[in-house]
Amino acid sequence: MQEIGILGAGLIGASWATFFAAQGLKVRIFDVDDTVKQQAWEQSVRNLQRLADLELLTREDAATAEGKLKVAASLAELLTDIEYVQESVIEDYAIKADVYRQFEQHAPERAILASSSSGLLMTRMQAVMQHPERALIAHPFNPPHLIPLVELVPGEQTAVETMETVKAFFLGLGKHPVVLNKEVPGHIANRLAAAVWRESLALLDAGVASVEDIDAALCQGPGLRWALMGQHLIYELGGGAGGYQKFIDTIGASFEAYWEDMECWSSIPESAKQKAVSGTQDYLNQKSPGEWAAWRDEKLARIQQILHEEP
Ligand SMILES: NC(=O)c1ccc[n+]([C@@H]2O[C@H](COP(=O)([O-])OP(=O)(O)OC[C@H]3O[C@@H](n4cnc5c(N)ncnc54)[C@H](O)[C@@H]3O)[C@@H](O)[C@H]2O)c1
Incomplete structure (x- = not known):
């Protein structure tokens, strides 16, 4: 997966954008609020410079990562030909369900939808999807660009292959994924x-x-x-x-x-x-x-x- 969609660009979305760009991946950022998505880009650029100050990235890699961050003009632009989407919209079943319906209108069928949800159940969120097998929870700890934990939680309809693909993806990026065998509110x-x-x-x-x-x-x-x-x-x-x-x-x-x-x-x-x-x-x-x-x-x-x- 070479290009990542950040769907919802508040506190957590902006930090995820920093993380993926720092790992050398292309990142598209989208939020319903135009000001927020622009601020998320600015925050990510500041985060990358800070990672360089802390010697966690070279100045050269931070500059390269900055060039990988793009703001998407629309949800359709975010999702066209995307392979992996990290959803970080507000923690609310109705809002997430609405976003998941829209995701399926624009994203390719193979695209994975990973939710940052802090404690909602994926079974309930993926119930609105035509292809619920490609949705899972990938819950970070704030700030995701600095904390290695990511909790991977399946819903009842999540495919085993989706869990395995995302686990391998995060391991390759230096994260520490933990896998829940079954969902519980609030994960671990x-x-x-x-x-x-x-x-x-x-x-x-x-x-x-x-x-x-x-x-x-x-x-x-x-x-x-x-x-x-x-x-x-x-x-x-x-x-x-x-x-x-x-x-x-x-x-x-x-x-x-x-x-x-x-x-x-x-x-x-x-x-x-x-x-x-x-x-x-x-x-x-x-x-x-x-x-x-x-x-x-x-x-x-x-x-x-x-x-x-x-x-
Ligand atoms: N804050 C934390 O410490 C933390 C830690 C881990 C996970 N999370 C999870 O991450 C998610 C986001 O939390 P946050 O703290 O970043 O919230 P936030 O309020 O900072 O950001 C949420 C963003 O979602 C946007 N949004 C709302 N509806 C949207 C839509 N239809 N399409 C696109 N964008 C939309 C809002 O404009 C807002 O910018 C939640 O599920 C939360 O549980 C939060």
């Missing part, structure tokens, strides 16, 4: 994030600690390990010579007591929303959101340089 990573977020809100709502300290308790502790290994491997090591079984036998009951005490909300109480929004302003205000994003991206790049060091 956002369900894990949802569990941590709910408890972060509950601790705040109960007055246990401030926003800043709750976030620090993640970043300065478990977050550092999470860049290297997940919960299963961490607890294998946590059991010492006895491994995971010993950890479960000796510490499992303590965790069960924490679970007993923890909230199981399925909606966020107003009080928690207000405390989270106002508490976060205090430390957000140390930098503008743009400065925070640039700070994050630079550190993310450095973490990945360390992770890719041998052995």
